[in-house]
Amino acid sequence: MSGRGRHGLLATALGALALLCAAASTMVGYAPLDVAAAAGDLLSGRDTLGALVLLELRVPRALLGLLVGFSLGIAGAAMQGLLRNPLAEPGIVGVSGAAALGAVLVFYFGAAGAFSLALPLGGIAGAAAAAGALLALARGNTGTTALILAGVAVNSLAGALTSLALNLSPSPYAALEIVFWLMGSLADRSLAHVGLVIAPMAAGWLLLLRAAPALDALTLGEDVAASLGFDLRRLRAGLIAGTALAVGSAVSVSGAVGFVGLVVPHLLRPLVGQKPGQLLLVSGLGGAVLTLVADTGLRLLPVRPELKLGVVTAILGAPFLLHLLLRTRNPNP
Template sequence: MNAPASPIRTREARPLGTAGGRWLVATLSGLVAALILGSIAVGYATVDLPAAFADLVAGRTSLPALVLWELRIPRALLGGLVGFSLGLTGAVLQGYLRNPLADPGVLGISSAAALGAVATFYGGLAASLSLALPLGGIAGAAVAAFALNLLAARGSGTLGLILAGVGLSSLAGALTALALNLSPNPYAALEIVFWLMGSLADRSMDHVVLCLPLMALGWGLMLSTGRALDALVLGEDTATSLGFGLVSVRLRIVTGAALAVGSGVAVSGAIGFVGLVVPHLVRPVVGGRPGAGLLPSGLAGAALVLGADILVRLLPTRPELKLGVVTALVGAPFLVGLLWHDRTRR
């Protein structure tokens, strides 16, 4: 029955290593660069881009230069940063939890970050201080990461970590709902709901400066686990026997995910499905080795978020569609299709 495998699966071995992966990384890097430029070019105000760039470089504070520096460039950069974080975290968590349905929200960090941001909304801090919102989000993610790390350091297993994440998600979700419930006026509630849907509109360079170092640190921590994720394909015992300390791996992943996703949610709200879908998109090209999918997943995530963010600005809907709505609209059918494909294959 299973002896003559289908020709697709028995294709001749490509050389070991990541030839396909490197090609993909190069292509995706080019795509992300192009999309960042595209994202800078697309907007509501008509701007003479070359002139704006010239003004910016020369240090002239003309209106086009201001639009570029205060609106377009931060928005494009954040799209790339948040997308990369979501894609990379999704790939790392799928590899670590050995589960194709894991996503950056599975540990409860996104929900906690959202709760933190909502709390600053609710407390009225957001109105008085422009960075209060992202700072609140980061604080929420930090609390969640601290709780998860306590658990992980005690050597609690993978399942314990997932269950803790589910618990944390529900708790943060319930508290967010409570904040909406007790909201002093309907406009505040509406504002919170809109913010939760995720958007990159009207973010400033301050947001970039705030989240970039946190994300870079998180990316470093997560990328450093690539080898261990490969070994974990063989199970936790074998990974340990290959010299990988699982507690250290767990701490790096939880901390890295909290830094990257927490600061991402803090500046952009919740953008769903990117982290879930992207690892599945790159897997056919880079193969099943989890470590080989990390960098491509991050880049593909960046491309996806940048593309979606360009799309919401090109669509005639006003006010523009929320980013989280668009990615989920694209992502949910994909997820169903994936499950369908898996069923028919077995």
């Protein structure tokens, strides 16, 4: 079918663009670096400073840009498909708020410096707790609306507890550290961060991609999807688990990077004929592109200290979305 062929072409193009952006991301940094020479050193096993910068700073940052962006994009598309609402974003089931709270608690109890992965592990624990609560709800015969309300409740609670941690924070410096972390960033992450999140993220992506036909069926509503043989309870549980794995891991390593999961599916939806199943993969790739462009761009700006990634994605994404809405506003009903 031509639709399928076009989808394959779009996915290939976006995938190539994402890899290109990741490569470009490794070229940009604060220390001058001959990337080609450093890569040569790295491949031939020479322990030069260049090789070290590339391996310990540039490559992890580019890889995390890919992974985090893909996770946010694909989960945003999945949530919009499940809720059949273009306003849904990956955090709507509460996992991102809970992941942020988990990391903030690590800060609060002063454990962030204990070992390098303390923060992301705290985030993952938070996301897992939220996902566990929602999955327990989903196992009962809970409708989609009730699940979302539960997600909103989890998000509000996590937000309140995060504020409480700020409120009670032992020093203004600690509070500032928490606030900065919450803004989202990929700076100063290592390969250990990549190693920590890559497996849970991939598992999450698989769970989300597997739901593609069911999300297509949901185009015509839950009753039609059920009559087409899809088990909605299993679908909701799979999507919550997948989102928790992908987005919980993403927030754990990057903080809250807003807007990618909302704006990317929206931008790409017309290019896949509005089909929610086909939107998943391209949204992930588009999310990776947007995140990498934002993260590379903020390092090119002459602003120090560097802008936070979450700030830049929102500054890039929001006007883009507004422009799109104004341009595509349909004069006919």
